[in-house]
Amino acid sequence: MPFAVVLLFDPRADAAVRRIGKTMKDKDIPFALNRVGADPHISLAGFKERKGRQLRALLKKIAGEESALPFRFRKAGAFPKAGVLFLDPGRADGLLKIHANLHRRLRGLVRGTNPHYSPKNWVPHCTLGMGLSPNQLRKALKIVGTRRRPIRGVCRKIALVKYYPVKKLFSFNLQVSPEGNGRARRNLKA
Numbered sequence: 001m002p003f004a005v006v007l008l009f010d011p012r013a014d015a016a017v018r019r020i021g022k023t024m025k026d027k028d029i030p031f032a033l034n035r036v037g038a039d040p041h042i043s044l045a046g047f048k049e050r051k052g053r054q055l056r057a058l059l060k061k062i063a064g065e066e067s068a069l070p071f072r073f074r075k076a077g078a079f080p081k082a083g084v085l086f087l088d089p090g091r092a093d094g095l096l097k098i099h100a101n102l103h104r105r106l107r108g109l110v111r112g113t114n115p116h117y118s119p120k121n122w123v124p125h126c127t128l129g130m131g132l133s134p135n136q137l138r139k140a141l142k143i144v145g146t147r148r149r150p151i152r153g154v155c156r157k158i159a160l161v162k163y164y165p166v167k168k169l170f171s172f173n174l175q176v177s178p179e180g181n182g183r184a185r186r187n188l189k190a
Contacts, residue, residue, distance in 0.1 A: 003050055003110070004161050005059065005102060006041035007069065007095075008171060013153025014040050017073075017087065020128060023143050029136045032127045037166035042071075042089065042126055042155065044099050048112025050160075055109050056170055059158050062102060063172035069094040069155040076144035077125065083132035085140045086125035087151065095124050098158075 009017070017040035021031035033040055073087035089095060103119050115121055129140050159171035 002162055002164075003047050004043045004163070005045040006039075006043050006159050006161055007098070007155035008039055008041050008157040008159055010154045010156050013071075013151055016151045016153070017126060017128070020087075020144060020147075024129065024140055027139060027143065029132065029140050029143070030129055032130045035164070035166050037168060038163075039168070040126055041159075041161075042095065042124055043117065044102050044158075045106060045110070045117045046114035047106075047110040050110050051108070055106075055160060058105055058109060059160060059170070060172050062098070062105070063158050064175050066098050066101075066158070066174045067094075068174045069098065071095070071153055071155060073126065073151040073153075076128070076141055077123075078137055078141065080134070080137065083130065083134075083137055084127060085129035085132060085137055085144070086127050087144070089124050089126070091124060095155075099124075 008014075018033070021033055024031045025034065032038070069092070071089040071092060073089055075088050077086050077088040078084060079086075099122060100119050103117075106113075116123075128144070129136070132140060155174065157171045157173055160169045161167065162169055
């Protein structure tokens with residue numbers, strides 16, 4: 001799966017996720033975002049091929065329609081069989097809305113979609129580690145579990161990323177309306 005549509009975070013949330021990664025690395029647990037060009041994110045879709053420039057136009061249009069999305073990572077989760085550790089933003093209405101909107105409009109623009117990101121299967125998450133052994137996964141869950149406060153942030157951009165190696169092909173700021181901006185601040189304080 002060489003492409004993903006992702007939501008990128010505000011600088012403070014990005015830095016908080018990277019601090020967890022540094023702690024993981026210090027404990028000899030691979031951090032998934034140590035690759036050059038990789039940013040903390042929530043993936044909305046994954047696919048093998050894209051058709052022409054239509055995807056760029058679609059993401060620009062979606063960015064203009066959607067407000068920045070507040071989130072809160074209260075806990076960590078895992079996909080144990082794959083050795084994946086992640087931060088869990090829950091199934092917030094805004095995330096579900098932008099995800100469903102994107103998938104409705106992607107038809108015909110991409111090929112080889114990853115079924116894990118389909119609306120019926122999707123688990124919103126920010127990956128911290130991949131291919132971890134059961135022992136590494138236990139250690140990493142303990143590291144993340146010792147956090148006293150949730151990570152609060154805002155998804156500010158939608159982007160198309162190609163990997164591996166990781167390369168952000170383009171990104172667009174999510175439209176921030178006065179109502180959305182105020183709502184984001186209130187939700188971050190809650």
